[in-house]
Amino acid sequence: QVQLVESGGGSVQAGGSLRLSCGASGRTLISSAVGWFRHVPGKEREFVAAMHWSGGSTYYADSVKGRFTISRDNAKNTVYLQMNSLKPEDTAVYYCAAKTFWGQVVPQNSYEYNYWGQGTQVTVSS
DSSP: OEEEEEEOOOEETTTTOOOEEEEEEESOTTTTTEEEEEEEESSSSEEEEEEEEOOOEEETTTTTTEEEEEEEEETTEEEEEEOOOOOGGEEEEEEEEEEEEOOOOOSSSSOOOOOOOOOOEEEOOO
16 A cells, blocks of 8 residues: 655646655555646546656656656655646646556556545646
8 A cells, every 4th residue: 555645735826836745655566657647627637747666667648748857765654756847728726646567558547547646736826
């Protein structure tokens, strides 16, 4: 069992930056895919970024490519989402997710992940 706890959300003006953190406990994420998703009320949960904990390729939604960066710290068992050049349309609740995974292409659909954090609100004002 894995417990995920997000932090780092908040309010920022357009063009600003935030870094979200997702700390994992219960077991190491060494054999996991980890991802970030976001949700706006009335819309589907949207894929943002993902990677395998062991490294390798990172995956991004087109809407955040070039602005967001996913990374992880093995020693802290923590995954990050660095968000730069934020836009009002980035406003959402952001969730981190994980699943045991040894494949080649990291999952980008929310239904494929079985561990979720509680979410952290990001609000970008114009």
